[in-house]
Amino acid sequence: MTSEPVLLPPVVVMGVSGSGKSTVGTALAAALGVDFIDADDLHPAANKAKMAAGIPLTDTDRQPWLVLVGDALHAQPGRGPVIACSALKRVYRDTLRSSAPDAVFLELEAGKAELRARMEHRPEHFMPAALLDSQLETLQPLEADERGVVLDTSAPFAEVLTHAVAWLRASV
Ligand SMILES: Nc1ncnc2c1ncn2[C@@H]1O[C@H](COP(=O)(O)OP(=O)(O)O)[C@@H](O)[C@H]1O
Numbered sequence: 001m002t003s004e005p006v007l008l009p010p011v012v013v014m015g016v017s018g019s020g021k022s023t024v025g026t027a028l029a030a031a032l033g034v035d036f037i038d039a040d041d042l043h044p045a046a047n048k049a050k051m052a053a054g055i056p057l058t059d060t061d062r063q064p065w066l067v068l069v070g071d072a073l074h075a076q077p078g079r080g081p082v083i084a085c086s087a088l089k090r091v092y093r094d095t096l097r098s099s100a101p102d103a104v105f106l107e108l109e110a111g112k113a114e115l116r117a118r119m120e121h122r123p124e125h126f127m128p129a130a131l132l133d134s135q136l137e138t139l140q141p142l143e144a145d146e147r148g149v150v151l152d153t154s155a156p157f158a159e160v161l162t163h164a165v166a167w168l169r170a171s172v
């Protein structure tokens with residue numbers, strides 16, 4: 001007798017720059033056996049150039065990017081994927097849910113000093129630590145009616161991953 005494969009909804013690993021989205025998302029996708037996509041790779045070149053110059057993106061800058069992220073989210077029903085995407089505001093997550101209504105959100109958090117240190121020590125990344133304040137000001141944490149969980153990434157990495165997998169197994 002074969003067991004039914006577990007259907008995994010699209011998973012968005014969200015949070016400010018340096019919160020660990022790419023790191024946790026890559027490991028989580030590998031653990032779940034689904035594709036990982038980094039939404040940074042979907043940003044138009046102009047958005048990346050703006051951030052690299054230390055200028056925060058506006059809602060208008062982010063809108064076409066969020067549509068691309070939404071398209072990627074619902075491309076493989078039942079097979080994730082796991083996408084690392086900041087999804088800082090509630091309205092951005094609403095845009096993603098308009099493409100993938102079943103998407104779940106894992107919000108990664110850490111203290112400001114830890115976030116700054118991570119950004120400053122990350123080799124060859126376009127995002128300057130100077131944008132951390134703006135990222136934190138823009139962040140609207142998950143609300144009670146949004147399907148997801150907050151994960152404290154100041155815990156050891158293995159614990160963060162175990163918590164993420166356990167939450168998904170219990171919730172989907
Ligand atoms: N849980 C963690 N504990 C310590 N360092 C971490 C953790 N998660 C990520 N990092 C480190 O912090 C930096 C930023 O992580 P990254 O995954 O690039 O974040 P984001 O994609 O959210 O910007 C990387 O150098 C990474 O190795």
Ligand SMILES: O=C(O)[C@H](O)[C@@H](O)[C@H](O)[C@H](O)COP(=O)(O)O
Pocket residue numbers: 015016017018021022040043051057062086087088127135
């Ligand atoms: O909406 C935004 O302002 C960006 O998506 C931003 O949140 C993201 O942090 C950068 O693209 C840098 O990428 P990392 O988050 O991987 O550092």
